[in-house]
Amino acid sequence: MTEPLIYEISRPGRCGCFLxxxxxxxxxxxxxxxxxxLPLPEVSEVDLVRHYIRLSQINWGVDVGxxxxxxxxMKYNPKVNERACRIPGLVKTHPYQDEATVQGNLQLMYELxxxxxxxxxxxxxxxxxxxxxxxELSGILIMRAYHHARGDTRRNKVLIPDSAHGTNPASTTxxxxxxxxxxxxxxxxVDLEALQAACDDTVVGLMLTNPNTLGLFxxxxxxxxxxxxxxxxxxxxxxxxxxxxxxxxxxxxxxxDVMHYNLHKTFSTPHGGGGPGSGPVGVVEKLAxxxxxxxxxxxxxxxxxxxxxxxxxxxxxxxxxxxxMVRAYTYIKMLGAEGLRQASEDAVLNANYxxxxxxxxxxxxxxxxxxHEFVLRGQIPGAPDVHALDISKRLIDLGYHPxxxxxxxxxxxxxxxxxxxxxxxxxxxEFVAAMKQIAEExxxxxxxxxxxPHVTPVGRLDEVKAARELRLRWIPEPE
Amino acid sequence: xTYVPHSDADRKAMLADIGAKTVxxxxxxxxxxxxYPLLNLPRAMSEVEILRELQAMSERNADVGHNLCFLxxxxxxxxxxxxxxxxxxxxxxxxxxxxxxxxxxQGTLQALFEYQSMMCAxxxxxxxxxxxxxxxTAAAEAVIMAVSVGRGKRHKVIVSPFLHPEYxxxxxxxxxxxxLDIAGDESAANTLDVLTGMxxxxxxxxxxxxxxxxxxxxxxAVLSNLAEAAHAAxxxxxxxxxxxxxxxxxxxxxxxxxxxxxxxxxxGNELNYGGPYLGYFACREEYVRKMAGRLAGETVDVHGxxxxxxxxxxxxxxxxxxxxxxxxxxxxALCALAAGVHLAALGKCGxxxxxxxxxxxxxxxxxxxxxxxxxxxxxxxxxxxEFIVSIPIAPAKLNERLxxxxxxxxxxxxxxxxxxxxxxxxxxxELNSRRDIDCLIDALAEVA
Numbered sequence: 048m049t050e051p052l053i054y055e056i057s058r059p060g061r062c063g064c065f066l067x068x069x070x071x072x073x074x075x076x077x078x079x080x081x082x083x084x085l086p087l088p089e090v091s092e093v094d095l096v097r098h099y100i101r102l103s104q105i106n107w108g109v110d111v112g113x114x115x116x117x118x119x120x121m122k123y124n125p126k127v128n129e130r131a132c133r134i135p136g137l138v139k140t141h142p143y144q145d146e147a148t149v150q151g152n153l154q155l156m157y158e159l160x161x162x163x164x165x166x167x168x169x170x171x172x173x174x175x176x177x178x179x180x181x182x183e184l185s186g187i188l189i190m191r192a193y194h195h196a197r198g199d200t201r202r203n204k205v206l207i208p209d210s211a212h213g214t215n216p217a218s219t220t221x222x223x224x225x226x227x228x229x230x231x232x233x234x235x236x237v238d239l240e241a242l243q244a245a246c247d248d249t250v251v252g253l254m255l256t257n258p259n260t261l262g263l264f265x266x267x268x269x270x271x272x273x274x275x276x277x278x279x280x281x282x283x284x285x286x287x288x289x290x291x292x293x294x295x296x297x298x299x300x301x302x303x304d305v306m307h308y309n310l311h312k313t314f315s316t317p318h319g320g321g322g323p324g325s326g327p328v329g330v331v332e333k334l335a336x337x338x339x340x341x342x343x344x345x346x347x348x349x350x351x352x353x354x355x356x357x358x359x360x361x362x363x364x365x366x367x368x369x370x371x372m373v374r375a376y377t378y379i380k381m382l383g384a385e386g387l388r389q390a391s392e393d394a395v396l397n398a399n400y401x402x403x404x405x406x407x408x409x410x411x412x413x414x415x416x417x418x419h420e421f422v423l424r425g426q427i428p429g430a431p432d433v434h435a436l437d438i439s440k441r442l443i444d445l446g447y448h449p450x451x452x453x454x455x456x457x458x459x460x461x462x463x464x465x466x467x468x469x470x471x472x473x474x475x476x477e478f479v480a481a482m483k484q485i486a487e488e489x490x491x492x493x494x495x496x497x498x499x500p501h502v503t504p505v506g507r508l509d510e511v512k513a514a515r516e517l518r519l520r521w522i523p524e525p526e
Numbered sequence: 527x528t529y530v531p532h533s534d535a536d537r538k539a540m541l542a543d544i545g546a547k548t549v550x551x552x553x554x555x556x557x558x559x560x561x562y563p564l565l566n567l568p569r570a571m572s573e574v575e576i577l578r579e580l581q582a583m584s585e586r587n588a589d590v591g592h593n594l595c596f597l598x599x600x601x602x603x604x605x606x607x608x609x610x611x612x613x614x615x616x617x618x619x620x621x622x623x624x625x626x627x628x629x630x631x632q633g634t635l636q637a638l639f640e641y642q643s644m645m646c647a648x649x650x651x652x653x654x655x656x657x658x659x660x661x662x663t664a665a666a667e668a669v670i671m672a673v674s675v676g677r678g679k680r681h682k683v684i685v686s687p688f689l690h691p692e693y694x695x696x697x698x699x700x701x702x703x704x705x706l707d708i709a710g711d712e713s714a715a716n717t718l719d720v721l722t723g724m725x726x727x728x729x730x731x732x733x734x735x736x737x738x739x740x741x742x743x744x745x746x747a748v749l750s751n752l753a754e755a756a757h758a759a760x761x762x763x764x765x766x767x768x769x770x771x772x773x774x775x776x777x778x779x780x781x782x783x784x785x786x787x788x789x790x791x792x793x794g795n796e797l798n799y800g801g802p803y804l805g806y807f808a809c810r811e812e813y814v815r816k817m818a819g820r821l822a823g824e825t826v827d828v829h830g831x832x833x834x835x836x837x838x839x840x841x842x843x844x845x846x847x848x849x850x851x852x853x854x855x856x857x858x859a860l861c862a863l864a865a866g867v868h869l870a871a872l873g874k875c876g877x878x879x880x881x882x883x884x885x886x887x888x889x890x891x892x893x894x895x896x897x898x899x900x901x902x903x904x905x906x907x908x909x910x911x912e913f914i915v916s917i918p919i920a921p922a923k924l925n926e927r928l929x930x931x932x933x934x935x936x937x938x939x940x941x942x943x944x945x946x947x948x949x950x951x952x953x954x955x956e957l958n959s960r961r962d963i964d965c966l967i968d969a970l971a972e973v974a
Contacts, residue, residue, distance in 0.1 A: 049632070049831065053640045053870050063871035064607050066879050070960040073882075074889035077908055079745055082776045086647045089873040092609060099613040099637065099867060106633030108621030119623050123529055127573045129615070134577075136584025139591040142601050142800030143937055145925060151586035152799050165566055177659035177801065178856035184700075191703060217853035221670075223703025264555045293565075295553055300560040311856065315529070317617075319860030320634035321624040321656065321820065323802035326856075339699070360699030364600060364662035364692040364789070365800025377580065383570030386528040388562075392549045393530045393537075399552055400540045416544075416552045439627070449627055471531040472540060498828075503629040505833035513825035513837040517814065519653050520643040 057088035117463025120312035128374035153350035168297025169329035182307025182326030252281035258418035272302025291419035294388030314375035393468035420465035430489035598953025635834035641866035650779025651808035658805030661789030666700035672731030688738035741912030753782025773881030794868030818852030
């Protein structure tokens with residue numbers, strides 16, 4: 048089943064909206080300003096609804112089934128969050144209203160800042176960044192501002208382990224710095240010798256994801272932070288993997304100076320098919336004055352928006368993705384400290400359970416307890432032509448969203464699996480059975496994997512053609 | 527309540543398979559001195575309690591559902607048709623991740639492709655991506671893209687003083703490590719002519735807003751001249767535009783824009799106290815490989831059937847990641863879906879009608895306000911749905927008094943433009959009926 052484009056169901060003269068009357072006399076319109084035509088589709092409301100509902104039916108979400116997409120924390124999104132963020136008195140507020148008229152919003156933001164700071168062990172949080180990568184950019188700019196404020200403008204190197212998230216290098220380049228990649232050692236930790244060699248007085252800081260993208264907690268974390276601080280650098284924590292550590296440890300207590308949070312991963316706000324997310328950034332006290340803003344401060348019983356004293360500036364208009372904040376606030380309030388810790392414990396339990404059952408079927412490079420995710424090789428002894436991609440596509444036939452493929456780059460044929468805490472033992476057992484079935488099929492009937500998926504509205508798509516012969520919008524066929 | 531399904535028996539069985547005695551064993555690697563800190567958070571709440579708390583918080587707000595709203599300045603109070611929330615509430619859409627597995631994500635991909643197509647039509651451009659965070663970050667990314675198109679050899683960026691003040695700030699924040707020379711907005715006297723005169727061989731781009739932050743529209747002929755001058759200097763011409771205005775106005779693609787950006791919130795997205803919004807981003811096809819952000823593209827599957835994929839996606843995270851000029855990953859896809867549904871619901875005629883409602887009702891309001899004693903409206907240049915009003919008392923005072931009468935008033939222009947102290951920007955949309963406008967007139971007459 049495929050669905051025609053909205054343009055292909057368009058018929059002249061239809062409209063899916065009832066608009067108010069003009070009610071006022073019309074004013075003159077300078078004709079040279081007015082456009083001649085506007086080639087948009089024309090559809091009735093019922094046709095519009097059916098079109099988009101049919102599109103939704105050829106889409107996979109957490110509410111449809113298991114979504115073990117590593118690094119993305121596809122946990123269940125509680126429905127109360129969706130009700131909360133639609134409360135009219137929150138939704139229908141304008142960002143430029145006088146502060147006295149939005150005290151409810153500001154209180155919510157203030158309390159969320161406080162809760163996130165407590166969870167991370169930080170002194171202050173800005174909710175403004177709209178996504179993880181946006182928080183990352185903010186974080187590096189904060190590190191830059193810190194060094195510059197001390198008159199130290201020589202530092203230009205950002206150290207990034209090869210097990211870091213993919214956006215770290217780009218964020219570094221955007222900030223005008225150069226990245227220096229630090230290799231991992233045989234146990235999946237940061238290679239200490241390489242780190243020591245790179246630590247000098249030109250280091251801005253180290254961007255560390257811990258647990259890293261192999262799902263491993265770095266066994267030398269205290270040494271690492273000591274070394275980086277020792278050369279005057281700062282520790283940046285990539286909070287994309289925070290779901291492993293709520294109430295387990297506070298990143299600031301490990302020596303992290305700045306970290307972003309992904310509200311759309313850890314704090315159960317939905318991913319929306321790509322966004323919106325929210326990427327607040329938390330810092331230790333000496334960095335608080337550099338935060339992007341405005342942020343919310345409390346004065347007596349009143350809340351107000353303030354710009355931190357030496358802010359890097361605003362990183363977007365207004366104050367952040369408020370609607371996402373409402374969802375995360377609701378989640379944190381419903382779980383409380385114990386619930387958050389339970390979530391992290393079960394996330395790690397689930398990942399280790401899958402790892403224990405799958406490591407004998409697919410190669411595992413680092414055989415030790417993982418945190419909330421782990422990385423297998425999509426390589427099957429006796430099936431040399433089968434790749435991670437084939438395994439992934441066959442999983443679709445069996446009713447699963449595939450794991451993350453080919454990331455992290457340091458594991459060949461990577462299959463990065465993150466079950467999250469919201470999946471039951473039965474779901475995990477069934478997934479293990481499916482992965483075992485595929486490993487068998489790879490040996491007995493590899494073509495079944497190569498030609499997968501078989502059950503979707505479209506088969507494997509030609510991505511090379513898409514990139515070479517760009518078709519990025521609908522263009523009517525010539526008559 | 528933790529949304530975790532395990533019973534203690536489940537946990538025990540799972541630990542046995544793992545070969546661990548306790549869950550704590552899995553965390554032995556965490557240094558003991560920091561393990562299991564006390565989290566000082568409020569006690570856990572039930573659904574009933576949290577919703578009650580949020581409802582109480584919302585009642586500490588004076589929202590625009592209970593008050594008339596004449597405030598715009600970058601965030602707009604438009605009607606969001608019921609179908610929009612119905613569609614974006616489909617959890618197959620909102621609980622999906624970025625469509626990395628296209629066979630399972632044709633819904634999101636096709637909806638984004640349709641959004642891109644409709645936004646191309648609206649802006650008159652050849653390519654629109656699947657969204658940026660908001661209008662401000664889209665503007666900043668446009669500047670960075672222009673610098674990249676200039677191969678990093680052009681360091682000057684000319685910014686109109688009437689580009690949204692927060693967009694100008696965001697451009698500066700984004701580029702603080704790039705050693706750019708950002709000029710043009712240092713004086714409110716810098717008209718489009720003055721900006722044209724600043725173009726030189728060092729200029730990567732000139733960025734203007736139309737209708738500008740003060741609501742004023744420049745004529746397509748004037749903008750076309752600026753585009754030609756920019757091109758003659760080898761610079762790109764970047765335009766930020768309110769998408770609702772493009773229902774009526776000549777689109778930037780027709781007067782020579784190379785990149786068009788803007789705040790897409792007015793299309794199908796609620797005010798939401800400033801976010802989540804929708805940065806739309808359009809460019810000419812020749813620059814598409816320099817464009818940041820995701821793109822849905824059409825292709826075929828192994829059987830030759832039409833399908834959609836994310837394309838040109840190797841730029842940020844994958845292959846040449848340290849050479850990338852942007853780090854954007856997560857975007858505002860659901861907001862783009864909302865905008866797409868809104869555009870499709872309104873369609874060819876509806877989008878035009880909404881724009882006309884905004885235009886004519888704003889002009890009706892402006893005329894009535896201008897006739898009030900003590901108030902005057904700047905009508906020296908054509909405007910769309912926002913206009914400048916000189917008022918007889920302090921703006922904060924005026925808004926305070928208006929609120930007492932159930933009206934959220936305008937934007938104080940003196941905050942950003944010292945020469946405009948005592949002037950406010952008022953906005954009128956299709957949500958302001960004639961009766962609402964008449965209420966505003968009566969209130970303005972009464973308070974000053």
